[in-house]
Amino acid sequence: MEIQIDAASRQPIYRQLMVQIREAVARGRLQPGERLPSVRELSSRLVVNPNTVARGYRELEQEGLLNTRPGKGVFIAEPKTDLTKRSRMKRFQELLDEFLTEAVHLGLTGDEVVSAVTTRTEVFEWQNR
Amino acid sequence: MEIQIDAASRQPIYRQLMVQIREAVARGRLQPGERLPSVRELSSRLVVNPNTVARGYRELEQEGLLNTRPGKGVFIAEPKTDLTKRSRMKRFQELLDEFLTEAVHLGLTGDEVVSAVTTRTEVFEWQNR
Amino acid sequence: MEIQIDAASRQPIYRQLMVQIREAVARGRLQPGERLPSVRELSSRLVVNPNTVARGYRELEQEGLLNTRPGKGVFIAEPKTDLTKRSRMKRFQELLDEFLTEAVHLGLTGDEVVSAVTTRTEVFEWQNR
Amino acid sequence: MEIQIDAASRQPIYRQLMVQIREAVARGRLQPGERLPSVRELSSRLVVNPNTVARGYRELEQEGLLNTRPGKGVFIAEPKTDLTKRSRMKRFQELLDEFLTEAVHLGLTGDEVVSAVTTRTEVFEWQNR
DNA sequence: GTGGTCTAGACCACC
DNA sequence: GTGGTCTAGACCACT
Numbered sequence: 001m002e003i004q005i006d007a008a009s010r011q012p013i014y015r016q017l018m019v020q021i022r023e024a025v026a027r028g029r030l031q032p033g034e035r036l037p038s039v040r041e042l043s044s045r046l047v048v049n050p051n052t053v054a055r056g057y058r059e060l061e062q063e064g065l066l067n068t069r070p071g072k073g074v075f076i077a078e079p080k081t082d083l084t085k086r087s088r089m090k091r092f093q094e095l096l097d098e099f100l101t102e103a104v105h106l107g108l109t110g111d112e113v114v115s116a117v118t119t120r121t122e123v124f125e126w127q128n129r
Numbered sequence: 130m131e132i133q134i135d136a137a138s139r140q141p142i143y144r145q146l147m148v149q150i151r152e153a154v155a156r157g158r159l160q161p162g163e164r165l166p167s168v169r170e171l172s173s174r175l176v177v178n179p180n181t182v183a184r185g186y187r188e189l190e191q192e193g194l195l196n197t198r199p200g201k202g203v204f205i206a207e208p209k210t211d212l213t214k215r216s217r218m219k220r221f222q223e224l225l226d227e228f229l230t231e232a233v234h235l236g237l238t239g240d241e242v243v244s245a246v247t248t249r250t251e252v253f254e255w256q257n258r
Numbered sequence: 259m260e261i262q263i264d265a266a267s268r269q270p271i272y273r274q275l276m277v278q279i280r281e282a283v284a285r286g287r288l289q290p291g292e293r294l295p296s297v298r299e300l301s302s303r304l305v306v307n308p309n310t311v312a313r314g315y316r317e318l319e320q321e322g323l324l325n326t327r328p329g330k331g332v333f334i335a336e337p338k339t340d341l342t343k344r345s346r347m348k349r350f351q352e353l354l355d356e357f358l359t360e361a362v363h364l365g366l367t368g369d370e371v372v373s374a375v376t377t378r379t380e381v382f383e384w385q386n387r
Numbered sequence: 388m389e390i391q392i393d394a395a396s397r398q399p400i401y402r403q404l405m406v407q408i409r410e411a412v413a414r415g416r417l418q419p420g421e422r423l424p425s426v427r428e429l430s431s432r433l434v435v436n437p438n439t440v441a442r443g444y445r446e447l448e449q450e451g452l453l454n455t456r457p458g459k460g461v462f463i464a465e466p467k468t469d470l471t472k473r474s475r476m477k478r479f480q481e482l483l484d485e486f487l488t489e490a491v492h493l494g495l496t497g498d499e500v501v502s503a504v505t506t507r508t509e510v511f512e513w514q515n516r
Numbered sequence: 517g518t519g520g521t522c523t524a525g526a527c528c529a530c531c
Numbered sequence: 532g533t534g535g536t537c538t539a540g541a542c543c544a545c546t
Binding site for chain 4: 349351353355358359361364371372374375379380385
């Protein structure tokens with residue numbers, strides 16, 4: 001599990017951590033049941049305070065992405081969502097519009113975006129259903 | 130130009146302003162050369178501190194999206210991208226991966242994402258070239 | 259807003275805080291939109307570290323019970339739940355069994371429990387629907 | 388005596404054990420005088436550390452729910468309540484308010500709660516007196 | 517060994 | 532003024 005922290009970023013360290021773990025899970029690089037590095041180990045590797053790593057782990061646990069078992073370590077949880085379909089789709093629409101807005105400003109064309117999305121979806125692990 | 134501020138949001142007001150202006154430009158609702166409401170007018174309409182509106186405008190100007198002509202007002206700038214094609218594509222890839230990561234965790238399928246993106250791109254104003 | 263902290267309790271301080279705020283909201287003593295004491299004020303009143311109060315507030319925000327607006331303060335959020343009916347009822351059944359188990363061990367009778375529940379529900383603010 | 392341990396739970400294993408034994412007693416599935424499996428037997432069946440089982444038993448003994456007779460085994464104790472009626476009712480009121488608080492936030496109505504409690508009390512084993 | 521809580525104190529962002 | 536982040540370091544609970 002490789003993690004890169006950019007101390008100069010305006011994004012908080014614990015959030016950089018969360019983003020990277022979420023992405024690794026979404027791409028199947030981290031599987032349910034798999035163990036993450038301990039708070040102490042990761043904090044010393046990244047040269048940040050243990051509390052900072054613990055906070056990232058804690059928030060991901062609250063999201064339901066991780067399980068922590070005191071004395072054992074931190075693990076990837078089984079996927080499950082308790083959110084309603086309605087609230088999930090609403091959130092997705094917001095994200096989609098933000099994403100397309102940025103793409104416009106970066107000077108892409110609509111075709112380029114659709115094509116990039118189509119290609120890139122294959123790298124992620126979508127739920128079967 | 131309608132702007133909705135959610136005072137209860139965790140996102141700073143000046144950022145909500147920026148997001149909505151950027152999106153209006155991306156969707157062609159605001160055209161280059163068009164004049165925005167003055168800081169004083171907009172701040173009184175939204176019932177927020179003038180400093181807050183000024184800050185949103187200032188940061189959008191730094192991004193190159195707006196031009197302020199002292200004594201005249203604030204205008205949508207002509208589109209120009211000073212980032213290199215290479216660095217813009219790199220940024221786009223990052224955004225794409227974050228977007229797809231969230232979509233996975235929201236429980237969508239790859240097909241649903243591609244289909245939603247394809248439909249929604251039609252609503253935005255892409256550069257011709 | 260009165261809050262009592264028992265430093266000798268085995269329950270963490272930030273959780274004692276959460277329990278009391280949740281109860282005040284459930285009983286309608288704190289209404290949506292109402293402002294809570296600032297982190298600094300409450301921490302000095304309770305003689306605990308500001309981080310401890312901030313953590314309680316932060317977790318209640320993640321639950322959707324509070325909104326914090328940096329620079330403004332902390333407020334009771336509008337009620338809304340994005341959880342599915344199914345997951346909410348499952349959670350309720352668990353709580354009910356734990357509650358009844360404790361009641362048995364405290365030596366109450368079934369009738370006493372039903373009667374106490376019936377009386378006490380009137381003090382809480384149930385959603386209209 | 389069936390016991391289910393959820394290794395992924397955030398609740399400590401010895402506490403999961405305690406909760407389930409308490410509930411089994413409360414529902415009359417375990418009767419006073421009945422013998423529990425030995426620490427070694429139960430720990431090997433649940434595939435947990437014997438210390439963990441021993442700790443659960445020890446704490447239940449301190450609560451007065453179990454009696455350990457060295458060399459003989461562990462037994463369900465005769466019900467006896469050393470708390471005063473007054474302090475037991477005080478504790479019950481606390482639990483009741485916490486329970487109702489959660490029910491409010493889960494979006495139930497008062498009627499639903501009373502009805503669920505009324506139905507479910509029939510499944511538990513209340514003291515006769 | 518593991519994670520969880522709390523304190524003390526610094527610095528930043530927002531309004 | 533407000534909350535947010537991070538560090539350093541202590542102590543506790545669990546396995």
